[in-house]
Structure formats: structure tokens, C-alpha cells
Amino acid sequence: MYKLLLTFRYLRRKLIPWFALAAVTLCTAMVIIVMSVMGGFLDLVRDAGQSLIGDVTVRSWADIRGFGHYEVLIEKIEKLPEAAAATPIIEAYGVVNVSVGESSRTVPVMVKGIDGPGQQRVTGYADTLYWTDERVAENDVGSIVPPGENLYEAGSNLRNPWEAMRPGPAIVPGIEVSPFNYRQDDGTYDMGRSTMLASQWTLTVQPISAKGAIDTIGAETRIFTLVNEFKSGLFEADSRQVFIPFEIAQRMMTMDAAEMDDPNDPNGDPIPVPARCTEIQVRAAEGVTPDELQEAVANCYLKLALERPELKLSLDMLVLTWLDRQSTLITAVENEKGLLTMLFAIISAVAVVMVGVIFYMIVLQKTRDIGVLRAIGASRAGVASIFLVYGAAIGLIGAGVGTGIAYLFMRNINPIHTWLGDGLGAFCYYFGLPLGVGVLFMVIGLIYVGVQTLYDQVWWRNWLAVAVVGFVLIGAIRVAGIGWIYLWHENFPDFHRAAAEKGPLVWSGIMLIDVAWGGLLGGVALGAIGGLYMVVAQHVRAATGVRLLIAGGIGLLAAVLVRLAILNTSAPKWLSPIVWNEKISIQIWDRRVYFFEEIPSRIDGREVIAVVIVAVAASIVGALIPAISAARVDPVESLRYE
Amino acid sequence: MPAVDLLTTDGLHKHYRMGSEDLHVLRGVTLKVKTGEWLAVLGGSGSGKSTLLHLLGGLDQPDEGTVRFRGHDVFELRGGAADRFRNENVGFVFQFYHLLPELNVLENTLISAMAGRGMLGWPAVRGKLRQRARALLDRLGLSPRLNHRPNQLSGGERQRVAIARAMINEPEILLADEPTGNLDRQNGKQILELFAQLHREGQTTVMVSHDLHVAEQADRVLTLENGRLIEK
Ligand SMILES: Nc1ncnc2c1ncn2[C@@H]1O[C@H](COP(=O)(O)OP(=O)(O)OP(=O)(O)O)[C@@H](O)[C@H]1O
Numbered sequence A: 001m002y003k004l005l006l007t008f009r010y011l012r013r014k015l016i017p018w019f020a021l022a023a024v025t026l027c028t029a030m031v032i033i034v035m036s037v038m039g040g041f042l043d044l045v046r047d048a049g050q051s052l053i054g055d056v057t058v059r060s061w062a063d064i065r066g067f068g069h070y071e072v073l074i075e076k077i078e079k080l081p082e083a084a085a086a087t088p089i090i091e092a093y094g095v096v097n098v099s100v101g102e103s104s105r106t107v108p109v110m111v112k113g114i115d116g117p118g119q120q121r122v123t124g125y126a127d128t129l130y131w132t133d134e135r136v137a138e139n140d141v142g143s144i145v146p147p148g149e150n151l152y153e154a155g156s157n158l159r160n161p162w163e164a165m166r167p168g169p170a171i172v173p174g175i176e177v178s179p180f181n182y183r184q185d186d187g188t189y190d191m192g193r194s195t196m197l198a199s200q201w202t203l204t205v206q207p208i209s210a211k212g213a214i215d216t217i218g219a220e221t222r223i224f225t226l227v228n229e230f231k232s233g234l235f236e237a238d239s240r241q242v243f244i245p246f247e248i249a250q251r252m253m254t255m256d257a258a259e260m261d262d263p264n265d266p267n268g269d270p271i272p273v274p275a276r277c278t279e280i281q282v283r284a285a286e287g288v289t290p291d292e293l294q295e296a297v298a299n300c301y302l303k304l305a306l307e308r309p310e311l312k313l314s315l316d317m318l319v320l321t322w323l324d325r326q327s328t329l330i331t332a333v334e335n336e337k338g339l340l341t342m343l344f345a346i347i348s349a350v351a352v353v354m355v356g357v358i359f360y361m362i363v364l365q366k367t368r369d370i371g372v373l374r375a376i377g378a379s380r381a382g383v384a385s386i387f388l389v390y391g392a393a394i395g396l397i398g399a400g401v402g403t404g405i406a407y408l409f410m411r412n413i414n415p416i417h418t419w420l421g422d423g424l425g426a427f428c429y430y431f432g433l434p435l436g437v438g439v440l441f442m443v444i445g446l447i448y449v450g451v452q453t454l455y456d457q458v459w460w461r462n463w464l465a466v467a468v469v470g471f472v473l474i475g476a477i478r479v480a481g482i483g484w485i486y487l488w489h490e491n492f493p494d495f496h497r498a499a500a501e502k503g504p505l506v507w508s509g510i511m512l513i514d515v516a517w518g519g520l521l522g523g524v525a526l527g528a529i530g531g532l533y534m535v536v537a538q539h540v541r542a543a544t545g546v547r548l549l550i551a552g553g554i555g556l557l558a559a560v561l562v563r564l565a566i567l568n569t570s571a572p573k574w575l576s577p578i579v580w581n582e583k584i585s586i587q588i589w590d591r592r593v594y595f596f597e598e599i600p601s602r603i604d605g606r607e608v609i610a611v612v613i614v615a616v617a618a619s620i621v622g623a624l625i626p627a628i629s630a631a632r633v634d635p636v637e638s639l640r641y642e
Numbered sequence B: 001m002p003a004v005d006l007l008t009t010d011g012l013h014k015h016y017r018m019g020s021e022d023l024h025v026l027r028g029v030t031l032k033v034k035t036g037e038w039l040a041v042l043g044g045s046g047s048g049k050s051t052l053l054h055l056l057g058g059l060d061q062p063d064e065g066t067v068r069f070r071g072h073d074v075f076e077l078r079g080g081a082a083d084r085f086r087n088e089n090v091g092f093v094f095q096f097y098h099l100l101p102e103l104n105v106l107e108n109t110l111i112s113a114m115a116g117r118g119m120l121g122w123p124a125v126r127g128k129l130r131q132r133a134r135a136l137l138d139r140l141g142l143s144p145r146l147n148h149r150p151n152q153l154s155g156g157e158r159q160r161v162a163i164a165r166a167m168i169n170e171p172e173i174l175l176a177d178e179p180t181g182n183l184d185r186q187n188g189k190q191i192l193e194l195f196a197q198l199h200r201e202g203q204t205t206v207m208v209s210h211d212l213h214v215a216e217q218a219d220r221v222l223t224l225e226n227g228r229l230i231e232k
């Protein structure tokens, strides 16, 4: 019982444990945030995948010439209780030329021939059409569209009889295909209104015969009318994919029904060749998993092939779930998530060390009390468990608060990101890893302030000492950050270009200045917080935590004011280290560029529980060595002194 | 109740070795403490009084010789058994009070009662022991200060809390190391009066002191000289 009593007393009456608490809190929050962002990222990949390709796909194995009798198959599949809807698709590769007046652009695209209503039933693709009524109105192009037929309606039903009125059939390209769309800062598009409807879309594909022969003379070219654009949120698709009506695609690819001479009897009746498609996409019925649907569809196909041999259905077929098809990307993101989580877990190991160091200091400070406890009959295990319980308490509280912070952060991640980007002009420089290390070093610096404050009452000396330590630490972070980016700089085009432009000498110069200046300012800031704490501690009678909050609050406020002053007055801009950052860093989440529309996030309860358990366990592990040294305290030795 | 030998030692030796130097502090201390006896050990500074007391309480190990409590060798007890022995049978009053600064008077008194019981054992006896602690502190004139912390108390008050802590488990033997050493005359007298009272109630006590006036209050005074005990 005395263990709990002392645990809580130590927690309440000491400054240092607050730092251990802060470390655990930060690490927990960091790991949860990383996991949630990556988890959200995964979800997005999955959702985008699903909305592009349906739950299950039937396609020929390693063959793009397609398969016949798909109507029969679709009819059968739609009768399955597991399936909600099925639709045929023709997938082909082509080249599209977009031209407006003089300027034109030719890009390779994946052509998807779709049946509008069918596609809508299977993938809900109308939701991805970008030009909704409101957007059309906003862009002030409503008047150009024929009355009663806005782009949205036309786009959601590609079999619109526009074909007759317009120069060509409808095309719905991804929003990034057209060179005339300009993605703005806020992530929306300016359609380049005058050009959009004036643009001419010429699509060329290469037909393939039923026998798999490529018709080398007859590349098929047609002019299309732009009726809408889609935005799936997945850059891959948005920049490289176009939808056209199924029948048109079929005709262009010569996949429609035809007749062929019988090779064994050249004079006999021609053999009919059935119309083909390259794949069938199926949507699962409510409550049916893709795997269940996959099995049902595969069985259905086999049954049909056996029941009706005259259809000569190929057995070289694949029935894939959307997960199978997206597996490379999903696996890559999953690996990434695993890697990042591990990296952050390693960083969190620092928190363990910190808990250990802090507790060890407490043990040293409390040696006499531990001796007294041992003398009056507390067991070794008993005094050891004071520190273990202590560690567990810090772990629990830290993990709890960290989870709360992570939750708030995740709920507001996009506003926070925008605010960071717009409000303070801060760049997400050096990416997450060095940033995390930086935060931890900051915490260590603050611990240093705390310790100095406890043992030495001359605050300006702390201030100086901490400034020096901060300088070294922050310099180290920056060197680590720059080194890290340097190793990876080919992945950061801006950085790469800058490195090439400025040359190595200028480049290293900038880096050095950045390191020195950032380190100096960071050190001064750290020292200032230490000094502030001392001043507050001398003048404010309040709990340690409250004093810390006051000092931290004043420090933060001062920092913001200084920053605003530098940016908004004629003070030289180089006073702000962020100016240097801008020279050498890359904005990670520029909203004009996207892989995904927003920073995704998803908090997974099980992952959070796992992180919390690990945080508590890590805190206990951190407390282990101090606990052991507490158990080894010799009572006689410790009692000798006053 | 006839007095029996509660604590006996036989030829206790204790050395402290520091490099090549060998400090032979206790050189064959033989001693018998009977139940109900108040024994004082008189000795100059550095004569080994604290060392002896620690050996008697089983806190430290002798290099030679034995300490028997009711006939059982104290140093045969291992680990948890030794801790329990100290907790249940021995009450220590240290030379420098040694109260825990984070705890208030009541908690400091109760801490040795808590230390002897597990997390589960404590709630069952909590009420009873709190009452005992209050009674004890009341007797020592500390009832108005139950919620004060050690740094808010005077030296005499601290020593009284230390005595309360030593007595809370109703130990068979009370070992007091210079209980008045850091107190002024007035406070010292009060503390000694307290020991006398406890003695009248049958408490067995061994007290060490360098002050003859203090030692004289006891039933029997032994002098520690050159590592040996001499009866005067
Ligand atoms: N751990 C140790 N290492 C070395 N020498 C020690 C140690 N403990 C005690 N001594 C020495 O043993 C001698 C006896 O110490 P002890 O504390 O028992 O004396 P004491 O009689 O209680 O003195 P005082 O009246 O000043 O408290 C002293 O000379 C002391 O320096």
C-alpha cells in the first residue's frame, strides 16, 4: 500500500516526472498519428480501388483480346444471390490528343469502355464526376451547355443521344488528363471555361482480332465530345484514364459481333464470332464479402462452361477481388506503414531511456528514504515495485493523454495542416522522422532545464547552459534532417533541382548557416523557457505542472509574437530560421499537387489499444533498472548520513 | 511475567576495510537484553554505537559472532523473512529522524505498518491501525499536527513522530540511536520521559548515546570502549 501512496506523492511533488510524462505522451501521440495517417492512406487506396473497379472482376488470364458471350454470363451472375450487379468493360490502351485551337497535347491513356448505367450500379462512378451542377454554375459555363442538358447528366449517362448532335461520342477523362485544367491552391479546379467545351478530343486505339492478331493497318481513331470529367482522388487514375461508351469502344477495338470464314471449309457458311469484352465487373450484394462473391462467380462461370459447351467458354479465366488487383499498391502502402510505425517505435525507445534516466535520478535523490523503508521492514521487491508502479502510472497517464492529443489532432488534421501552411508559412521540412527526433531532443533539452532548475537556483546560468545544449542538440537534429534528405533527395524533385542549380558549395553553405542559425535560435528558445520557468517558479505559488504550463504558454506566445514581428515588419527576414528552411526544404503537402485529395486519417481502436499497451509496458521497462537499483540500496549505508 | 533473554549477542566483530586500512570497530561484543529492560550503551563519537545497533536490529551483518532473538539466529533469516522480522519485532529510532518528506505525520507513522502488509492485507487492518496511530500520536502530543509534513515540524516533534513510527507495530524491542542527540535540553527531557513511560509499560529498549546524563536514565548502562562493552 505504501507503494501506491509513495508513487502518487512522488508524482505530485516532483517536477522531473512531468518530463517523463511529456515524453511518453508525445511518443504515444506520434505513433498513433503516424499509424492513423497511414491507415487512412490505406483506406483511401482501398476505397479508390473499389470505386474504380468494383468488388470482383472476371477477366481473361493474361490476354487482352477479351472473351465472348459476356451477356449470358452477366445474366447468370446477376441472378446470384451474392451479386448485386454486373457490367461489361472494355479495357484498352490508347493515345488521346487534346487540342484547343493551336495548342494540343497527346498523352497515353487507359481507355475504359463502360456502360453508363451499369457502371453506376457496380461502382457508383457518377459520384466521381467532377462537374456537378454547382461546380458548373460556379465556373459560369452553364450558358454554353444546351438548355436542359448539363454536363452532369450527360456524364452520368454516356449513352446520351448527344452523339447525333455533336461531332462525336462522349468522353469522360480523368480531371488531370486535360492540360487545360488548372489545379488551384485549395485543391479545386478551374476548368479553363472557354477552352473546355471548345476542346477536341481525338482518341486512337489499336484493335485486336478475336484470334489475338493485331491489325497493323487499321489503328482506329475517333473524335469525341467532352461531356464531363471524373476525379477519383487517386492521381494514377485521374491523370491516365478515360471513359468512353461501351459500344463505341467495342466497335473501335473490333470486338463487336462479326462473321469469319471457316478455315476448314472456305466455301461453307461463315462462322459467327460473338461480341467480346475484356472484363466483367461485379458488385457484391449487401453483406457479402468480396471473397464470397469471388467464389460464387467462379463457380457460376464453371457451371456455365459445363452446361453450355457450345459457347466454347475459355477456362483460362481469372476471377479477382479488387484486393487482388490492387495488391501491389496496397502491399506497398502496408509495408510503408509498417516501416514508419517501426521507425517511430524506435524513436519511442528514447522515451524508455528517458523514463529510465529520470527514475534513476529519483532513486539517487531518494536513496535515504529507500534505506529507511528497507530498515523498517519493506522488502526489496516492495521498494522496487514503487518505481515499477510509478512507471506504470506514468505510462498509463502519458498514453491516455497522448491518445487524446492524437485524437484531437487527427480530427483536425486538415485544418491544422492548412493553418500550418497558410498561417505560419511553416514547411513540413525534413519530413516526419527528423521532426520526431527533433521533438524528442526538445523534450530532453527541457528535462535538462528541469534538472538544472532543481539542483541549481541560478536561473541565468541554466539559461546559458540550456542555450548551449539546445544549440548542439538542434544543430544535431538539423544535420540529421539534412543528411536524411540528402540520402533520399532523389525522391524530392524540388530538392534535387535546387541541389543541382545551386551547386554543392552554395548548397553546403546554406546548410551550414541553417544549422548554425537554427541551432542558435532553438538553443536560445530552449534556454528562455528554462529561465522563464525559474522566474515563474519564484513568483507563482502553484503546482509544478501549472507553473510549467504558465512558462510554456508565455514562451510560446513570445515565440509567435517574435515570428509575426519578423514577418510583418521591415526586420530582416533572415532573422527567422524558417526563411532558411524554405531555401532547402520541400513542402510535402502542397495542395496543388495531390496523390490524395486530403490528408487521410483513420483511428483504429485495436491499434490504439496496442500502442497504449506498448507505451505502458515501455514505461515499466524504463523503470526497471532504477527499480533494481532501488532494491539494491543498502539501508545501513544510506542511513549513515543526515 | 518472568524476564527472559530477548536478545543476545555473542562475540560480535565488525571491521570496515578501506583499501589497506582496517578499522576494527567492534571487537567481540557480548550482550544480553532481557524482556522489559531499558538498556543504554554509552560511547564516544565513532566508538561504534550505531554499528552495534544496526547489528542488533538485523540490519547489518557482523564479520563474526551471532545475534539471537529469543534464541533464534537473526542472520539465518533470508530475504523476505529478515524484512518481516525487522518489521514485526524491531522498532528503529534513527539518529537523524529520517522521516519521509513527502508524507504527513500520520502517514509517516503508518508507513511501517503498511510496509509489513501487502496491497491486499492493508485495507483489512487500515481502520484499526489508523486508530492506533492517532492514539499514539495523541499521547505524543501530536494530534493537532497529523496533516503536517516533516519540514513543518520542530526537531523534537520530528523525533516524536519517529518514535511513533517505531512503535506502531508494537515491536518486541525498540532500538534508539541517540534519540536526544539533535535536541535541546527541554525537548531531550521530554523524549527521555517518553522512553521512561514506555519502559514502565514493559517496553524493551536499547538506547545508545554519547551523553552520560541521557544514558543514566536507563536501568542499566554499558560503555562501549575499544570495541568492547564494559559494565559500570
Ligand atoms: N561504511 C563504513 N565504512 C567505513 N567506515 C565506517 C563505515 N561505517 C562506520 N564506519 C566507521 O566506524 C566507526 C563507528 O561508526 P559508528 O557510526 O558506529 O559510530 P558512532 O559511535 O555511532 O558515532 P556517532 O556517535 O558519531 O554517531 C567510525 O569511525 C566510522 O567512521
Ligand SMILES: [Mg+2]
Residues within 6 Å of the ligand: B049, B050, B051, B095, B177
Ligand atoms: Mg552513530
